[in-house]
Amino acid sequence: PYLRAFSTNLPVLQQAAPVTQAKVATTKNFINGEFVESSTDKWIELRNPATQELVTLVPETTREELDAATDAAASAFKQWSQTSVLSRQRIMLDLQYLIKQNHDRIAENIVEEQGKTFIDAKGDVFRGLQVVEQACSLTSLLMGEKLTVAKDMETYTFREPLGVTAGICPFNFPAMIPLWMFPLALATGNTMVLKPSERDPGATMLLAQLAAEAGVPKGVLNVVHGSVDTVNYICDEPRIKAISFVGSDHAGKHIYDRGSLNGKRVQANLGAKNHGVILPDASKQSTLNAIAGAAFGAAGQRCMALSTAIFVGEAQEWIPELIERAKALKVSYGMEPDTDVGPLITVQAKERVERLIQSGVDQGAKLLLDGRGYKPQGYENGNFVGPTIISDVTTNMECYKEEIFGPVLVCLKAETLDDAIEIINNNPYGNGTAVFTNSGPNARKFQYEVDAGQVGINVPIPVPVPPFSFTGSRGSILGDLNFYGKTGVQFYTKLKTVTSLWKESDADHTRSSVAMPTMH
């Protein structure tokens, strides 16, 4: 009830068909500890991607409301940054407990707004929860360094928060990615203005409520909504010192450029094209299962989806068996039992994926399994595309070059492991990759020679747990400090270095020294 009140005053809609319902739930802003109705006249329709039912209207938060969120964050920073890390950690411990208590509720919201399966939505929450757990054990990561540099003189460093920070999130992990951002930002003493994806903000709203219940003071975390105008506000507002962004190349480059030009620290995780290399000495059954799961899970809408398979040598003969595995996956609404593949996020996303499949056919690839036009019983209006496999793809085809972001596996062939590595290294993206093999030497060669930031060895989606960081590289990232782990803490803090002199006696100070100080 605190998330959505019923508005009888129907707003102007930006998208899709006119609303016929008498009452439509709206998503609130969360500003200075209160869930408040936006006064905007621009609303974005959010429809359940499996049914097209209107779930909520998301506001294009107004300039005044954005200012109010930044005012609240700037004002709260003064006190929040002075609290001890131990007390902030205590709040994170309570947040961790509350997220566990509400795990299913958040996951249900994700299924309704984003479309992934319930079990996968639970994983979305869980992988974010792990970052909250990291925030609960922050003290050792925040420790500074100290050196005695001369008699009576010490130099030491410590980390300080930046001030007001901002987060801008994509649609595909509605819980995990906000949780990559605000727990570490807050635990390190910053405040935050967070903008979830306008396509599925519900999980963030639940998390904001839980953060308030856990004791996050008013103004420390604020949630605003919208699209380009809100993003540009965040890039331009001088009181916002840093931006964490995850999403597409187009938006990410814009935000990185505009934010950096305004003197902000920006970390931007972008798109991907992840290759799996299948060597003939791999364990066949587990490899084929891993590839089908990683290509079609979450309907391929993961930045670490294994969307490109390179079959090396005799492994090329395994493709027919892969088709059988893909056919066995159940495509339906995410709350239906045993569903493996849910819908795509929007009608437009479905059309784009179908167009890219057709482009492969037009450019000479073989469509071995065609998921276009699939309509699960009871959900005929949903944005579904069934698992699709395209083989004989070459690197000049559009379906290879574009991030498809749908349940589509494009298959290439290579004669040797060297050839496969060359294909991967020539691709502009560098998020993740995986090799499937039982050969230690081949695995070691792959891990050292492949130019991607996250490498799986018989692990199809090697997303690191939060003691490490998410280390996508090359075209998949802008900025140099990664999300979560040690570098996540570094992103949200700046180093201060103090040099102090405490002499026992003033007696030996007889005249001023004008030379550059040396430490002896």
Ligand code: NAD
């Ligand atoms: P998106 O770029 O469309 O949206 C992300 C955010 O940017 C949203 O909050 C949106 O409001 C904003 N935005 C969108 N277009 C904008 C524009 N023109 N100007 C300013 N702001 C804009 O991304 P998406 O479709 O929500 O997410 C899918 C993409 O995110 C995929 O490319 C995927 O690979 C990527 N992604 C990357 C990672 C990673 O860690 N590398 C993780 C998850 C998703």
